[in-house]
Amino acid sequence: MTRAEVRIKEVITFFENKDTFLGYRKLMDCAIDTQNLDVYNDVIELTDWKEKFPDEEDELIKRSLQILNRISKIPIDDYNTETPVISGSNLIKSYGFNRFKLGPISINIHKGDVYGLVGENGNGKTTLLRILAKELKHNEGDLKFNFDKEFNNDYDLRSNLVYIPQRTQKWYGSLKDNLKFVLSNYGLSPQENETRVLMMIARFGLWNYKHLKWNELSSGYKMRFELARTLLRQPELLLLDEPLANLDVLAQQVILEDLKSICNSINNPIALILSSQQLYEVEKVSDKVIYLKNGLYKENEDKNTVVNAKSHLIVEIDCHCEREKLKQIFADLSLEKLIFNGGIFIAYFSIETAFPLVLETLGKHKIDVTYTRNITQSTRRFFVS
Numbered sequence: 193m194t195r196a197e198v199r200i201k202e203v204i205t206f207f208e209n210k211d212t213f214l215g216y217r218k219l220m221d222c223a224i225d226t227q228n229l230d231v232y233n234d235v236i237e238l239t240d241w242k243e244k245f246p247d248e249e250d251e252l253i254k255r256s257l258q259i260l261n262r263i264s265k266i267p268i269d270d271y272n273t274e275t276p277v278i279s280g281s282n283l284i285k286s287y288g289f290n291r292f293k294l295g296p297i298s299i300n301i302h303k304g305d306v307y308g309l310v311g312e313n314g315n316g317k318t319t320l321l322r323i324l325a326k327e328l329k330h331n332e333g334d335l336k337f338n339f340d341k342e343f344n345n346d347y348d349l350r351s352n353l354v355y356i357p358q359r360t361q362k363w364y365g366s367l368k369d370n371l372k373f374v375l376s377n378y379g380l381s382p383q384e385n386e387t388r389v390l391m392m393i394a395r396f397g398l399w400n401y402k403h404l405k406w407n408e409l410s411s412g413y414k415m416r417f418e419l420a421r422t423l424l425r426q427p428e429l430l431l432l433d434e435p436l437a438n439l440d441v442l443a444q445q446v447i448l449e450d451l452k453s454i455c456n457s458i459n460n461p462i463a464l465i466l467s468s469q470q471l472y473e474v475e476k477v478s479d480k481v482i483y484l485k486n487g488l489y490k491e492n493e494d495k496n497t498v499v500n501a502k503s504h505l506i507v508e509i510d511c512h513c514e515r516e517k518l519k520q521i522f523a524d525l526s527l528e529k530l531i532f533n534g535g536i537f538i539a540y541f542s543i544e545t546a547f548p549l550v551l552e553t554l555g556k557h558k559i560d561v562t563y564t565r566n567i568t569q570s571t572r573r574f575f576v577s
């Protein structure tokens with residue numbers, strides 16, 4: 193089975209389980225991979241219908257499956273992501289004597305992968321993003337780009353690489369007109385411009401907002417607009433500085449899932465680096481997490497790799513309980529340290545202790561737990577003062 197076939201099968205499963213909201217977004221990703229304007233028009237028409245008849249779920253599923261069937265007949269080439277799109281070696285940036293210094297940092301970024309850039313405030317996330325975006329010159333080290341589309345100068349580079357800063361600029365006119373303007377330099381026919389723009393509007397859930405102006409959109413929708421605008425340019429590398437900052441929890445999850453899915457395109461993958469304070473959300477979708485501490489890359493591991501030399505089981509526990517009581521119930525589980533951090537306990541057990549046993553112990557003693565999480569492999573463990 194090809195990757196495209198696997199993905200279509202997955203989308204069918206979403207519809208079969210009536211997970212229509214997710215299924216429809218994934219259907220649009222399959223459609224975008226075809227780069228076929230007739231398929232785009234089918235999706236656009238269906239999106240318009242779906243917004244007019246939001247309660248007709250069964251009919252929507254039926255029509256979606258028809259489009260999927262059509263998509264399944266279009267061959268999709270698999271892109272080889274082996275060569276990194278950016279390689280940085282021993283990058284150093286200093287803001288002057290006795291000031292903040294970033295690096296040395298060595299990093300390889302591949303298309304199709306999502307990189308979460310995390311760290312406490314002022315540890316160099318924005319500095320690193322700006323260096324990779326060539327917005328800021330590094331003092332030492334080597335930075336190589338390996339894009340499919342040739343670039344001869346920094347202006348050309350801007351079409352391969354897009355950096356969205358924390359604060360985006362105000363724009364004038366309607367959302368849709370602004371998106372059409374982006375494509376106006378690409379020599380497309382007016383019809384193709386319209387189709388590509390509407391497809392992106394549909395993909396980012398902006399259908400009912402397309403005629404609105406900048407000041408009529410919430411921060412979350414402004415971010416969706418920025419992403420739509422960016423992806424119309426089909427960049428090879430996307431650098432996002434705190435894209436989740438103004439989004440509510442649900443919107444954060446949806447945007448992250450969407451970004452991951454879009455970057456994972458089969459024939460047109462994008463490398464994505466995003467900085468964020470939303471640790472868990474970012475870790476969930478990231479293929480790699482880059483944790484910066486005092487300007488240094490603290491860990492260079494795959495998120496599935498065993499980290500922290502596996503010296504402890506580290507558990508975060510939010511509960512209504514005295515520290516002494518917790519120490520007492522965990523005494524048999526080789527508890528080595530119990531820290532109270534920001535209203536939450538962080539318990540360090542010997543690595544032999546199994547997480548389910550911790551859960552079982554909390555349950556057995558009827559501890560009123562609001563929330564608990566095994567953070568042994570999460571960068572969250574570095575954020576304990």
Ligand SMILES: Nc1ncnc2c1ncn2[C@@H]1O[C@H](COP(=O)(O)OP(=O)(O)OP(=O)(O)O)[C@@H](O)[C@H]1O
Binds near residue numbers: 315320
């Ligand atoms: N232009 C500059 N001149 C001097 N120092 C700077 C400059 N820009 C950033 N810094 C310093 O570099 C350090 C890292 O800043 P940076 O913005 O990269 O961190 P960050 O991890 O993105 O922080 P935050 O999470 O607060 O956005 C900070 O101490 C900051 O004060």
